[in-house]
Amino acid sequence: MADYASINGVAAANIASIAGVAKASCAGIMGLDTPSSSGYSTKSYDLDGSDEWIQIDGIATSNNFDWQGDAQTISVWFKTSTATVQCLWSFGHNSQSQSYYMLTVQGETEVMGSTFNPRVFLLGKSNTAGLFGKNDATSSPNGGTGFIHVNQDDTGGINPTDGSWHHIVAMHSGSSSTAKSVNMYIDGNHVAFSKSRSSNLNVDDFAVGVQSRDNHGEQSQFFDGNIAQLTLYTGSLTGPEVTAIYNSGTPVDESAVYPTPIHIYRFGDGDSNGPSTLTDYGSGDIDGTGNNLESGDIVTVSP
Numbered sequence: 001m002a003d004y005a006s007i008n009g010v011a012a013a014n015i016a017s018i019a020g021v022a023k024a025s026c027a028g029i030m031g032l033d034t035p036s037s038s039g040y041s042t043k044s045y046d047l048d049g050s051d052e053w054i055q056i057d058g059i060a061t062s063n064n065f066d067w068q069g070d071a072q073t074i075s076v077w078f079k080t081s082t083a084t085v086q087c088l089w090s091f092g093h094n095s096q097s098q099s100y101y102m103l104t105v106q107g108e109t110e111v112m113g114s115t116f117n118p119r120v121f122l123l124g125k126s127n128t129a130g131l132f133g134k135n136d137a138t139s140s141p142n143g144g145t146g147f148i149h150v151n152q153d154d155t156g157g158i159n160p161t162d163g164s165w166h167h168i169v170a171m172h173s174g175s176s177s178t179a180k181s182v183n184m185y186i187d188g189n190h191v192a193f194s195k196s197r198s199s200n201l202n203v204d205d206f207a208v209g210v211q212s213r214d215n216h217g218e219q220s221q222f223f224d225g226n227i228a229q230l231t232l233y234t235g236s237l238t239g240p241e242v243t244a245i246y247n248s249g250t251p252v253d254e255s256a257v258y259p260t261p262i263h264i265y266r267f268g269d270g271d272s273n274g275p276s277t278l279t280d281y282g283s284g285d286i287d288g289t290g291n292n293l294e295s296g297d298i299v300t301v302s303p
Contacts, residue, residue: 049224
């Protein structure tokens, strides 16, 4: 089994490497900016937290990321110093504002006299029904109907707004009403899990840098900071695979890992039309559209 996995892993890496060389060569011939030789993004988008965001609805309508039926993993590198609640990515329904799932972060904030610790949230609802979230002992460490969250003082918790680069992976096994089918990793550590519920959600919208719902007609929690790499897998990764991607805080070229993500976004590194177009370097080949972004929003800042 180990030899088989090793052989296939090497083969996948070689194929990805060959494809990467071919893509880079074609880009060079066409006079385009080619990705860095490091194999991962050396740039990032610097979003302003006001009105800048990226629309990639093709991911949602690909029928690969509907909730309960589709196994999936979403990995993102980011940094921010803004403490208010802000959204890294969100899936939504085009006619139901209360149907969504999303990843948000917040620093220490005070609301109506109460102080809330820095935390990371994974939220998901189909109308009023939760897609996951604990109502018994099958979730950890915190949460309720439709959400789980990890506080700074929880095991493996972080302050996601400390101005440092962080890596968050959220995944779902694709099975409904199943214990520990929803999992979250932060900076390579398994920090949270939850039982999936029986609710389903067929998604239509996907946005980066904003909580976007109801055909993007309802938006809030714009992200104020840098996003360097976003990848989406049509499967649930293992703990060792997530650890390998995190790589002690130095991103790897995920196009050369096995299993390989279907969507890979490098946020300016190699993009010829960025930031108006966010190029997909994965096999899914679904580019994103930048909204209200300027050329200066692509910066040479990365993990």
